Amino acid sequence: MATHHNNDGDTPLLAIDGISVRFGGIVALDGVSFTVQPGQICALIGPNGAGKSTLFNCLSRIYPCGSGGIAFNGEALAKLPRYRMAGIGIGRTFQNLALFRSMTVRDNVLMGCHSRHHAGFFRAMFRLPGAERIESESARRTDELITFLDLEPVADRVVADLPFGTQKRVELGRALAAEPKLLLLDEPACGLNHEELHSLGELICAIRDRFGITVLLVEHHMSLVMGIADKVVVLNFGRKIAEGTPGEVRSHPEVIQAYLGGDHAQPA
Ligand SMILES: Nc1ncnc2c1ncn2[C@@H]1O[C@H](COP(=O)(O)OP(=O)(O)OP(=O)(O)O)[C@@H](O)[C@H]1O
16 A cells, blocks of 8 residues: 655644634634644544544544634645545544444455445446456455455455454544545544453554554544654643653643543543
8 A cells, every 4th residue: 555645744634723613602623723744643532521532523525613723734625525524634533433234344344445436336337447446456455454454354254243453443444445645533542451451552553654644533442542643732621732752741830730630531
């Protein structure tokens, strides 16, 4: 799979500029700004209700931003329709998994390839010129990802029959198949057992290192975040209260207060 760095290195891959979102009287996001550089693993953390999911949903164009803007690779996201997200290079996983449960692992990953090559899908359907090349390229990429994600033993099994942790890897495969530049991971550690959790950290780093994919993750699991993130952004009540390396945010007084003030775990 090709690495997708057509960025000069100075332009952030993702620039979130003063976004605010309201739900009635609730200010879910209040003027949040931060950037993610190409190749970074950036974690978005904060207590329950801090606005993390709302921000992810703005990025996926599920919610419109009330004010402010988001630029991806220098291009304003608001100008693009939602169905173009995979096409421009933003992929994501969901807390409750986005998979075709009655299909096999291989077919789920293959569907991910098609979500990028929209035209390829129609070419294949109508047997237009170029269809065979796209199909064989998709099959090759699917095989590569199945190996990368250690899914070979279950490649021809139906997804619904597999353990949750394995299904989560299939979902990652589906997202990676679309060759994203930016991968949004929504609580990837949620529901994983101890062993799976350990390999998840390594896997996320491998995704960045091997494919050059930039990662933005929302995660409550602090030891995972602190172990893999280059940069951590902390939200509380819709505001950004800190941003920096794991070491910097861990010792930030407002972060300590936000986590100790409620019944949440310490960010240590
Ligand atoms: N669709 C919605 N309608 C009304 N209020 C909402 C909606 N989505 C989120 N909110 C509110 O916006 C605030 C931020 O919620 P959000 O889900 O973004 O927080 P979060 O940081 O993702 O929390 P968690 O860690 O619990 O998932 C909360 O007060 C929440 O109740």
